[in-house]
Amino acid sequence: MSVIGKYFIFLGTLFGKGEKLSVYWRRLMEECVGIGVSSIFIVAIVSTFIGAVSCIQTAYNLVSPIIPISTVALIVRDMEILELAPTITCIVLAGKVGSNIASELGTMRITEQIDALEVMGINSSSYLVLPKVVAAMLTFPMLVIFSAFLGILGGYLAGTLTGVITERDYLYGIRDSFVPYNIFFMCVKPFVFGFLIASISSFKGFFTSGGALEVGKASTQAVTNSCISILVADYLLAQLLL
Amino acid sequence: MIEINNISKAFNGKAVLKEISAQFQKGETNLIIGGSGTGKSVLLKCMIGLVKPDQGNVLYNGRDFYNCDKETQQSIRREMGVLFQGGALFDSKTVEENVRFPLDMLTSQSTEEKQERVAFCLQRVGLEQAAKRMPSEISGGMKKRVGIARAIVMNPAYLFCDEPNSGLDPLTSVKIDELIKEITDEYQITTIIITHDMNSVMEIGQNIMFLYQGDKLWEGVNSEITKTTVPELKEFLFSNKLLREMQG
Numbered sequence: 001m002s003v004i005g006k007y008f009i010f011l012g013t014l015f016g017k018g019e020k021l022s023v024y025w026r027r028l029m030e031e032c033v034g035i036g037v038s039s040i041f042i043v044a045i046v047s048t049f050i051g052a053v054s055c056i057q058t059a060y061n062l063v064s065p066i067i068p069i070s071t072v073a074l075i076v077r078d079m080e081i082l083e084l085a086p087t088i089t090c091i092v093l094a095g096k097v098g099s100n101i102a103s104e105l106g107t108m109r110i111t112e113q114i115d116a117l118e119v120m121g122i123n124s125s126s127y128l129v130l131p132k133v134v135a136a137m138l139t140f141p142m143l144v145i146f147s148a149f150l151g152i153l154g155g156y157l158a159g160t161l162t163g164v165i166t167e168r169d170y171l172y173g174i175r176d177s178f179v180p181y182n183i184f185f186m187c188v189k190p191f192v193f194g195f196l197i198a199s200i201s202s203f204k205g206f207f208t209s210g211g212a213l214e215v216g217k218a219s220t221q222a223v224t225n226s227c228i229s230i231l232v233a234d235y236l237l238a239q240l241l242l
Numbered sequence: 243m244i245e246i247n248n249i250s251k252a253f254n255g256k257a258v259l260k261e262i263s264a265q266f267q268k269g270e271t272n273l274i275i276g277g278s279g280t281g282k283s284v285l286l287k288c289m290i291g292l293v294k295p296d297q298g299n300v301l302y303n304g305r306d307f308y309n310c311d312k313e314t315q316q317s318i319r320r321e322m323g324v325l326f327q328g329g330a331l332f333d334s335k336t337v338e339e340n341v342r343f344p345l346d347m348l349t350s351q352s353t354e355e356k357q358e359r360v361a362f363c364l365q366r367v368g369l370e371q372a373a374k375r376m377p378s379e380i381s382g383g384m385k386k387r388v389g390i391a392r393a394i395v396m397n398p399a400y401l402f403c404d405e406p407n408s409g410l411d412p413l414t415s416v417k418i419d420e421l422i423k424e425i426t427d428e429y430q431i432t433t434i435i436i437t438h439d440m441n442s443v444m445e446i447g448q449n450i451m452f453l454y455q456g457d458k459l460w461e462g463v464n465s466e467i468t469k470t471t472v473p474e475l476k477e478f479l480f481s482n483k484l485l486r487e488m489q490g
Contacts, residue, residue, distance in 0.1 A: 017312075019347060112330040119290050120344055121319035 007203050013125040014133065027131035035097050035132065035198075036139025040146070046092050047147035050084055051076060051154030059164040072165050073173025076155040081182045085148035086189035087234050090140060090197065094226035098201035101132055102222035105205030106215035114206070129202040133195060140194035141187045148186060185241050192237065196229045243268055244400060244432050249288055249298035251281075258284050260456045261298070268399075269430040271423055271446045273437055276453035277478060282436045283327075283404060285453070289434070290324055290402055291315070302400065320348060323393030323431075325403040329385035331377040331392075338364070338373040341391045348396065363391040367421060383414035387421065394425060401426065401433040407442060415439060419446050440479065443467065452478070 018024070058079075059072045105128060108114050117124040152174060159165040165173075201222035208218040244266040251259040258281045266272040274282050287293040289300050291307060300307045302318045310318075331340045341363055345356045364370045367387040372380055380388070386406055393401060403422060407415035423446045426433040435442065443450060447464040454474045460467075470476055 023347065107333075111328055112326040113332055115292055116324065116326060116330040116332075118292060119319065119322060119324045120347065121316045122347055 006207075007200075010125065010203050010206065011199060013123070014130045016126055017123050018126050018130075019122065023127070024131060027127070028135055031131045031135035032139055034100075035135045036143060039093060039096055039139075039143055042092060042096055043089055043143050043147050044150055047085065047089065047150040048154035048157075050088060051080060051151030051156075052158030054079055054084065054151070055155030055159040056162065056164060059159065068169075069165050070169040070173035070176060072159065073155065073170040074176050077152055077174045077178075078182070080148045080151040080155075081186045083234075085151055086144045086186050086193070087230065089144050089147040090190055090193035090230055091227055093140065093143070094193075094197045094201075094230060095223050097136065098197050098222045098226045099219045101198060101201040102205035102208075102219040103215055105129075105202055106208035106218045109206065109208045110211060110215060125202075125206060129199070129206065132202055133198040136194035136198035137191055138194075140190035140197075144186060144190040185237075188241065189234065189237055192233050193230050196233060197226045200226050200229060243303060244289065244434070245301040246285075246289065247299050247301070249285065249295045249300070251284055251288060251293065251295050258456050259288070259295070262453070262456075262458050263298075264451055264458065264461065266432050266434055267449065268432045269426065270448040271426050271433045271435060272449045272451070273435050273443060273447040274451050274453060275438055275443060275447075275478070277438065280453045281456045282438075282453055286402055286404055286434065286436050290322060291319065320396060321399040323396065323398035323401045325386065325389045325393050325401070325406055327404045327408055329377070329382075329389040331385055331388055333377055335377075336373065337369065337375050337377070337380065337388050340377065340388055341395050344392065344396050359395060360391075363395045364388075366394070366425070367391045382409050383411075383418065386410065386418050390418075390421060390425070394429070397429070398431060401431045403433070403435040403437075405436055405438070407437060407439045412441065415441060416445070422446065438478075454478075 054076045055072060058075045059069070062069070062072055062075075105114070108128070114124045114128070117127060156167075156170050156174075159170055160167050204218045204222040204225065205215075208214050245264075247263050249259055249262045250257065262285060274285060276282050284293060288295045289307075294308065299309060302321070305314055305318060307315060307318055331337075332343065335343065338360055342356055342360045345351055345359060349356075351359070360373075361370065364373055367390050369384060369387050369391065372384060372388075377385060377388070390403075390406075401422070406418050406422060410418065419442050422433060422435065425431065435446075437443070444464055447467070450460075450462060450464060450467055451458055452460040452472070452475050460470055460472045460475045462470075467475070468479065470479070
């Protein structure tokens with residue numbers, strides 16, 4: 001409980017005395033590149049293959065003659081939009097971005113770089129962490145939209161190239177019974193998950209003490225705690241918004 | 243002038259500093275010496291506001307750092323320059339950007355003014371050639387010098403150095419000591435150095451304070467230190483075989 005309390009106090013310090021807006025803007029752009037742009041490759045690889053595998057496995061399970069084959073594409077689309085793109089992508093990002101944030105801040109802590117900021121009178125948590133949190137909340141939804149697109153594209157490529165489904169059936173299936181609200185739901189999830197990943201990982205890294213071993217531990221805890229929080233938040237969001 | 247009065251600090255019930263009082267004069271290099279784990283770094287952190295003491299106060303030209311409003315505390319912080327043990331340079335920034343960082347964050351100077359000041363500080367520590375290099379591309383001694391440049395870029399009234407010679411070869415250590423002494427004399431800064439380097443004690447120690455297990459056991463100037471009768475200080479000073487033989 002005390003750790004949760006400390007986490008909320010830490011979140012409060014992010015909005016304490018701040019620096020010049022131009023400083024935050026520059027930091028935000030740096031973090032958007034560091035968190036968002038540098039994650040495009042891994043997101044693209046993971047999403048395309050997950051989409052491809054989803055298509056083939058769904059087709060393998062749908063053997064009933066009364067279910068039209070275009071249903072495979074419909075299932076791939078809804079799985080991608082509702083769960084795979086937002087949740088799996090964010091779990092992958094928790095590993096990549098979360099560990100990066102925790103180890104960066106942990107190293108800054110043990111090498112006294114954070115102390116140097118505090119001695120200068122700079123709100124170190126606000127300067128270092130707030131841009132990371134905002135950047136994650138801005139770039140994660142974009143990455144998830146990209147992921148959903150590539151996942152559906154991956155399903156199309158795997159399905160049509162292996163002959164599991166025709167191009168016509170796939171295109172019909174992904175447009176069939178489409179619910180636009182699901183897109184909104186897909187974008188809300190990474191917005192929340194981005195906040196959780198960036199803030200939890202920053203919290204773990206920011207309060208690291210000791211040496212290289214502790215930085216490694218903080219990084220591992222950041223990923224573990226971020227993944228757990230994503231799963232809990234995923235369930236809560238599904239209950240609240242669907 | 244910096245004045246500390248009855249500074250005490252304990253961690254988990256274990257006293258690390260016990261009612262330490264001292265005065266550090268302007269334009270002097272004040273050394274705090276003692277073995278590892280005697281509370282030197284904790285005392286420094288209490289003085290610069292990174293660790294709040296359990297009791298006592300720290301006065302900067304009469305301004306109580308822990309009992310003043312936020313603006314005063316902020317203005318005191320801006321008069322401080324700190325050289326951390328490892329340099330504490332920002333890994334993602336070049337040498338030049340590291341030195342310019344306090345100016346970017348805390349002043350509204352124009353780009354030209356900042357460039358001029360950074361160039362001057364780098365030239366002062368002899369690193370104008372390394373301006374575009376990253377901290378990972380420079381040696382330990384150079385990192386310390388960049389740390390000094392960053393510490394003096396805001397024209398500090400108080401300079402704090404945490405073990406400026408640690409991890410350096412004897413020749414580089416002497417150069418760093420000389421640089422700190424020159425800067426102290428030149429800008430009339432109140433300089434406080436945490437060290438256990440005996441060469442620094444003898445070369446630049448104008449006012450020396452010896453800590454032992456959280457207590458201040460001795461205070462004086464470097465010319466008197468070898469004549470001490472305090473057994474703990476004698477043991478600290480003459481721990482080296484060569485020095486023991488020289489003492490006779």
